[in-house]
Every structure is written in structure tokens, then in C-alpha cells.
Amino acid sequence: MSGLVLAQADQPAGGMDPAVRQFLLGALISGGLVSVLLLATWWKAGARQRAGTADGSPAAGANSAPPGGLTRHAVAPLAMGGAFVLCAHLLLGGLNWPPASADTWLPLAAVAAAVMGLTATAVRLPAAVRWVVRGVLVAALAYLSLRNFLGRQETLAAVGYVAGGTIWTLTTWWALEKLADRRTGALAPTVAWLLGVAVSQTVVLGLFALKGAVAAHVVAAAAGAAMLTAWLRPGFSLGFGGVHVPAVLLGLILLQATALADLSVPHLRRVVFAGLLLGVPLAAVAADRLLPARLTGWKRTGATVGLAGVPAAAALAWAGLERFAAAEESSGY
Numbered sequence: 450m451s452g453l454v455l456a457q458a459d460q461p462a463g464g465m466d467p468a469v470r471q472f473l474l475g476a477l478i479s480g481g482l483v484s485v486l487l488l489a490t491w492w493k494a495g496a497r498q499r500a501g502t503a504d505g506s507p508a509a510g511a512n513s514a515p516p517g518g519l520t521r522h523a524v525a526p527l528a529m530g531g532a533f534v535l536c537a538h539l540l541l542g543g544l545n546w547p548p549a550s551a552d553t554w555l556p557l558a559a560v561a562a563a564v565m566g567l568t569a570t571a572v573r574l575p576a577a578v579r580w581v582v583r584g585v586l587v588a589a590l591a592y593l594s595l596r597n598f599l600g601r602q603e604t605l606a607a608v609g610y611v612a613g614g615t616i617w618t619l620t621t622w623w624a625l626e627k628l629a630d631r632r633t634g635a636l637a638p639t640v641a642w643l644l645g646v647a648v649s650q651t652v653v654l655g656l657f658a659l660k661g662a663v664a665a666h667v668v669a670a671a672a673g674a675a676m677l678t679a680w681l682r683p684g685f686s687l688g689f690g691g692v693h694v695p696a697v698l699l700g701l702i703l704l705q706a707t708a709l710a711d712l713s714v715p716h717l718r719r720v721v722f723a724g725l726l727l728g729v730p731l732a733a734v735a736a737d738r739l740l741p742a743r744l745t746g747w748k749r750t751g752a753t754v755g756l757a758g759v760p761a762a763a764a765l766a767w768a769g770l771e772r773f774a775a776a777e778e779s780s781g782y
Contacts, residue, residue, distance in 0.1 A: 468659055471540050475667040478539065479532040483674035486528040490521045491682045525691035526566025529671040533559040533698060536667045541660060551705045552660055554594035555698065561586060562697035566690030583622065588615045590701055595708055610708050613720075617727055618700025624730030625692035631737065633686040636750050638675035640733040640757055641687070641695045645669025647729055647761035648699050651722050652706040655768030656714055657775070661706040668698050713775070722768065728760030 537556040545553040591614040599607040629637035645668045653662030679685040707719045736756040
């Protein structure tokens with residue numbers, strides 16, 4: 450039985466569904482905290498930036514050097530990582546040391562990604578070194594968080610899980626970073642938000658993992674706060690480490706949900722879900738490159754996000770159909 454079904458079964462008569470309560474609290478805590486910190490940091494700074502960049506105009510080299518110093522670029526990884534750790538403590542079963550299960554590694558992943566984001570604001574390592582370090586971090590988190598599960602698998606299957614999760618996460622990281630470095634403003638935060646929502650809903654509907662869905666929802670709320678900041682402050686950017694936390698967390702959440710999914714979920718379906726979700730950031734990068742240059746501002750951002758939403762919609766539609774079929778089967782129809 451899935452975590453979602455169990456949560457619904459335990460719902461008190463006349464009360465709010467515990468699952469809904471977790472989603473709402475996660476959005477309020479994560480989105481509220483990150484919004485306050487980002488807006489407080491970028492409010493005056495954003496007013497001094499060139500008007501029009503927030504809706505998807507070219508960054509004009511804004512991310513080749515941190516404009517106005519490093520401080521405000523460091524706030525995004527700190528705020529997103531801190532908000533996730535707080536929500537993990539309040540909503541996801543608390544903080545455990547040493548981690549006792551796969552999901553208890555998520556706060557440590559948030560801290561590690563935030564530290565890497567802070568490093569990115571101060572040090573620009575050679576690309577090869579940077580990606581090797583990221584690959585080692587992601588693979589280590591994948592293996593350590595799933596080591597009990599992987600120990601029961603054949604060697605080839607275990608390697609496949611770790612390698613697949615690492616590739617998914619690094620590809621997403623590259624795509625979000627590419628969007629953040631190309632343009633200031635709302636594009637990168639909106640794609641990160643869309644991906645977070647898609648991962649959250651696909652995980653709960655298609656893989657029956659409630660806790661993973663809540664965790665992804667917390668990440669999406671933080672990205673939504675960055676999106677709000679970008680629309681209000683034209684110069685906002687997730688460059689220099691701002692995409693590190695959502696990329697690492699969403700990759701690890703999806704890997705854990707995929708590996709530990711209900712036994713009724715076929716392996717092929719799990720792989721297709723992961724592929725469709727990976728298509729979200731990749732479609733955004735492709736659209737941003739291929740759309741005509743005359744399409745600018747909010748229209749370009751909207752078109753890019755709309756195209757990125759196609760694989761997200763496909764994943765959600767399929768997951769929704771599977772959830773509906775599972776509900777009918779469990780009800781005896």
C-alpha cells in the first residue's frame with residue numbers, strides 16, 4: 450500500500466487530509482522563508498539593474514562576474530538549503546544522525562549543495578574539475594542514501610541505479626545552470642519550479658511515494674519564491690550557485706522514489722517517468738536557443754516554459770492515469 454493511500458486512510462473524520470496539510474505547510478514554510486530572504490537581499494539591488502532583464506532578456510554578461518559583490522548571490526543557496534533542512538525537521542520525520550533511511554539523507558544533501566553553491570559565489574573552478582567534484586558528490590549521495598537497497602540488488606542493477614541517478618542529476622544541474630547563466634530573471638527559477646512540481650506530482654501519483662512528493666514540493670516552493678523575486682526585481686539571478694540546491698535535491702528525491710517505488714510499479718514505467726522529467730530542463734534549454742531572437746521579454750519566457758511543460762504534462766498525465774487505475778483496483782471495481 451502506498452504512503453498516499455495510508456495517509457488518506459488515517460484521515461480523521463471532518464479533518465484536513467494529513468497529506469494536504471504537509472503539502473500546504475511545506476509550501477508556506479519554504480516559499481515564505483526563501484521569499485523573505487531573497488526579496489530583502491535583492492530589493493534595492495534589483496532596482497538598480499537595467500529594466501527588462503527579469504522577464505527573460507539576455508543577461509549581457511551579468512553572470513560572468515558577480516555584479517555588486519558576492520553577498521546577494523550567496524543568499525539563494527543558503528535560503529533554499531536552510532528552508533529544506535527546516536522543513537525536513539518539521540515535516541519529514543526530523544533530522545537524524547547517522548541517517549537511518551534513504552530520506553534522512555536529504556537534509557545532508559541540501560547542506561552539501563548549499564555549501565557548493567556558496568563556493569560557486571567565491572571560486573570559479575575549471576569546468577572539468579567542477580563537474581568531476583559534482584559527479585563524485587551526487588554519486589556518493591546516491592549510493593549512501595540507498596546502500597541498504599543496493600546491497601540487495603545484483604551488481605549491474607546497483608550500478609545502474611547510481612549511474613542513472615547521477616546522470617539525471619548532473620544533466621538537470623547543467624541545464625538549470627545554463628539557463629541561469631544565459632539570462633537574468635524569471636526563466637531559470639520558473640523552469641526549476643516547473644520541474645519541482647512535476648517531480649512532486651509524478652512521484653506521488655505514479656510512484657506512490659508521499660514523503661518524496663512532499664520533499665520535492667518543498668523544493669518547488671523555494672524555486673517559486675525565486676520566481677516571484679525575479680518578477681519583482683529585474684536584476685535577480687540564480688547564477689553563481691543558485692540552482693545547486695534544487696538540482697541536487699530533485700535528482701536524489703526522484704532516484705529514491707524510483708528505486709523504492711511500490712513493487713506494483715513496473716521498472717519500465719519508472720525509467721520513462723525519469724526520462725520525461727529530464728526532458729523538462731532540456732526542453733527549456735533547447736527552446737531558449739532555438740526561439741527567434743525577435744521574441745523577447747515575458748513572451749520568450751512564456752514560450753520557453755510552455756515548451757518545457759510538454760514533457761512535464763506527459764509525465765503528470767500518465768502518472769495521474771496510473772493513480773486512477775490503482776484507486777479503482779483497490780476499491781474493487
